[in-house]
Amino acid sequence: MGKAFFVMIRYAFLVDTSLVLLYTLRVTPTSGPTLTATSCQLLYNAATAFQFVGFATVSVFVALRISALWSHNWLLGIILFFLGLFNPFVAIPATGFGFSMVPAPWPMFACVQTVSPQRQSLFFLVCVTVKSRS
Numbered sequence: 346m347g348k349a350f351f352v353m354i355r356y357a358f359l360v361d362t363s364l365v366l367l368y369t370l371r372v373t374p375t376s377g378p379t380l381t382a383t384s385c386q387l388l389y390n391a392a393t394a395f396q397f398v399g400f401a402t403v404s405v406f407v408a409l410r411i412s413a414l415w416s417h418n419w420l421l422g423i424i425l426f427f428l429g430l431f432n433p434f435v436a437i438p439a440t441g442f443g444f445s446m447v448p449a450p451w452p453m454f455a456c457v458q459t460v461s462p463q464r465q466s467l468f469f470l471v472c473v474t475v476k477s478r479s
Contacts, residue, residue: 350402350405350406353398353399353402354399354402354403354406357395357396357398357399357402358395358396358399360395361392361393361395361396361399364388364391364392364395365392367388367455368380368385368388368389368392368446368454368455368456369454369455369456370454370455371451371454371455373451374451377455378455380448380455380456381448382445382446382447382448385446385447385448385455385456386445386446388446388456389441389446389456389458390442392438393438393439393441393442396435396438397435397438397439400429400430400432400434400435401429401430403429404425404426404427404428404429404430405426407425407426407429408422408423408425408426408429409422411425412425441458444458444459445458445459446458446459447459
C-alpha cells in the first residue's frame with residue numbers, strides 16, 4: 346500500500362506540472378502547441394483533476410500515518426484528511442472551473458481564463474455582493 350501511495354503522489358503531480366506547462370509556457374510567438382479554446386479548457390481540467398488526485402492521496406496518506414502513530418485515533422485522522430482537502434492550494438485551482446479558457450496572443454500565457462457569457466451575470470452578482478460586504 347505504501348508503494349501505491351508513493352507512485353500516486355509522485356506521478357500525479359508530475360503529470361499535473363507537465364499539463365500546466367503545455368497551456369502556459371510560451372517563449373516565442375511560434376513556440377508551443379497551437380491551442381484552441383476547447384483544448385485549453387481540456388488541458389486545464391485535466392491538470393486540475395490530477396492536482397486534486399495528488400492532494401487527496403497526500404491527505405489520505407497523512408491521515409493514515411498520523412492516526413496510526415496516535416494509537417489509531419480515527420477522529421484525528423478524519424480531521425487531518427479534511428484539512429488536507431480544504432486548503433488554499435486546492436481551493437484556488439477549483440475556482441478555475443467557473444471560468445472559460447481561451448487562447449491568448451503571444452506575450453501572455455498560451456491560455457488565459459475569462460468569464461463565459463453564460464456566467465457573466467452570476468460573476469457580476471458575486472463581485473457586487475463581496476464588494477458591498479467589505
